[in-house]
Amino acid sequence: MAQSSHPAALAVIGERSLDQSWKVIGAGGFGQVFKTRHLQWRWDVAIKLLGLDNGSFSDEDLLGEAEMMRRAESPYVIRVLGVFRGCRPSNNLISVGLVMELMERGALDSLQKKLKDLPPWSLVFRLVHQVALGMNYLHSLTPPMIHRDLKPANVLLDSGLNVKITDFGLAKFVTNVTATRIKGAGTRFFMPPEAFSTSYTSACSFDVYSYAMLLWSLLNTGNDSDPEFDVQRGGRPPLDVAKRMKAPGLEELIKLMESCWHQNPRRRPTFSECTAVTEGLYGKHQRGINDAVYQVQKKQDQQQSKLSGGELKTTKENNKMIDNLKEEGGIRSKPVEKAFRGVDRADYCVDEFRDNAYNIQPLRHGHIHLSAPNIYTEVMEALDLHAGLSFLNLGSGTGYLNTLVGLILGPMGVNHGVELYADVVEFAQTKLDIFVSKCDLNRFCKPCFVTGNGLQTVPFRIKYDRVYAGAAVPPAYKSYMMNLVKRGGILVMPLENKLMKLTQIGSNDWTSENLLNVVFADLVLP
Structure with a gap:
């Protein structure tokens, strides 16, 4: 080893x-x-x-x-x-x-989102083989290193679309002497059933299960939401899409995937056994790899050229920030653009960070937090706001988002924010008072901010047309969040490292859409 x-x-x-x-x-x-x-x-x-x-x-x-x-x-x-x-x-x-x-081509999940379709088969089989090679090396160390958060977002791609595994914040060396508890580890969709037990200790089989889910995700590129299934009772995501596709070696890859997500961790193969399979499968497609890489690189480069190099721009003006966001496709509707032009982002950060206010980055100072502008544009577009709606923001922070929303809701709307920290509510109220002193209240829905834990009891005791959570929602509270929404309403929230849009279309029927892959701090539990 x-x-x-x-x-x-x-x-x-x-x-x-x-x-x-x-x-x-x-x-x-x-x-x-x-x-x-x-x-x-x-x-x-x-x-x-x-x-x-x-x-x-x-x-x-x-x-x-x-x-x-x-x-x-x-x-x-x-x-x-x-x-x-x-x-x-x-x-x-x-x-x-x-x-x-520097990994010039970003992460695997970003590639999946941009392509919106399965990469060429030669590249698919090389990706799955290289991930297996990387994980086999980690498990071959003495003692073995368990990654515990293997997923597409943690698989980076170099200029030639070769794999580099990253994000070792949850990784652990595991010995026979000291067991390592799973506390806080992993992203739920990629976690094996045994990891949900409070007595579970980390094992190499954890990563093997995650690898299976990564394979499923890759074969289902273009699917914007993760399926619902009960992993602890043996449930797994559907294979109908994968089984309809045709490619040499695909049946063997699906069999490998199924063995890797076996309910019994002892029945899962090692990564050494996985690489023996993936090496043979990649060998069937290796001759086409140069063309496959070129096709994908060309498509990425074309997309980047449309986004002025694909890099997030910096500026010193609110209107220039908005112009950049429009150019990059973040702002797509006139009402959202008008709202952003009506609220100066710099007015909602502490003075020492004003120079960075218009850059595409989050800003934090103590409890005061502004998400990156492109997060707010995605949220505003997804909420599909119009005059007269009711809006709830859990984790309302500085009040920036509520103020943006208020310009679209107008005077007949409802605009509520719940924030855990009293000093942040005071900050938001001060900023709101300044904004109100300069705006036309006949065109604005003034927010009402209260201090409290939004996961405990929302003090307003009504249901809303639109709901947003400004921090990651624990999966156990998903139903609680959905219960805050009126029939036909929209819920946007970070859930399991994805910014999700859920739309209620019936009493118990919802549609879901993955807007972005994100990492948010968690909402504080009651």
Whole structure:
């Protein structure tokens, strides 16, 4: 077995070693990922920084992830190049982050979303083989490393669409001496049935099950929502789409997938056994890999050219931010555009962060949090707002979203916000009073903010046409959230790392749509 000796100390990289042009290329609950250039190395790197409020993910967590990544270094695992300590451009706060090799083609889930169809079969079989190779290496270490969060969002792609496994924040080395509890691990759709037991301890079979669900996800590219099934009672996602497709080796791949998600973890194959299968399957398609990669790269490049290089832009003006969001397809309707132009985002952040207010990134200071602008545009478009509706925002924060919504609802609407922290409600009310002093109340639905836990009791005691949750909803509270919505209404909420839109079409019938893959902090339980 491979050895996982303690790595040498990581190089510390400061802001003087890096170009001053930083571009946001990703974001999540931990903070942001930036693209910049290392001046001495003369190549581009990715920097994963903690957010301005890193309450749930500490410096120690980030450095622990770096340790994991260094120990797991292989051709199919993202390479960490050093630790960043310093200030970002236009920011005087000291940040800590990871300096990593840049993956030009993003994550597998992003590729799936952009293609909206299955990649060419040669690439499909190479992807599943390379993921298996990477995971087999992790499990071959002494002691084995269990990833515990294997999913398409954590499979990055280099310039040639080769796999690099990332995000080791939940990874653990597991020995026979010390069992590791599953507390907080994984994303529910990719978690095996045994992991839902409070007495469960991590095992390599966890990752094998996750691999099966990744295979299912890949074969169902274009499906915008995860199916409902009872995993603990043996339920699994449907195979009708996969079984209708035809390709050499596909039947064997489906059989492998079914064996990997076996209800009994002891009956699941090891990754060594998986790679023996996937190597043979990829061999049937290997001759077509260059054409397949070229086709996908060409399609990605065409999409990026439409988005002015595909990178999220920075600016110093509210209207320029909105122009960028329109150009990138975030703002798609006139009412949403008008609302965004009517509310200056900089007015809803603390003074020290005003310089970053119009950039496509989240801003945090203590309990005060503004999501990235592209999150708000997606939410506003998904809510399908119009005059006279009722709206509830759980985790209403600064009041920015409620103010945007109020400009569309008009004076006959209902506009409520529930926020856990009293200091944030006070902040939101102060910002609202300033806005109201300058706006036409005959065209505005003034928000009403209250302090409370939205998962406990909504104090207004009515049902709403539109509901939004500003933090990740625990899956156990999904029904609770749905019960807040009127018949025919819309619920938008982060659920299991997806921004979901649920529309009630009958007393017990709902449609669901996956809007974005996201990582939000959790709503605080009562």
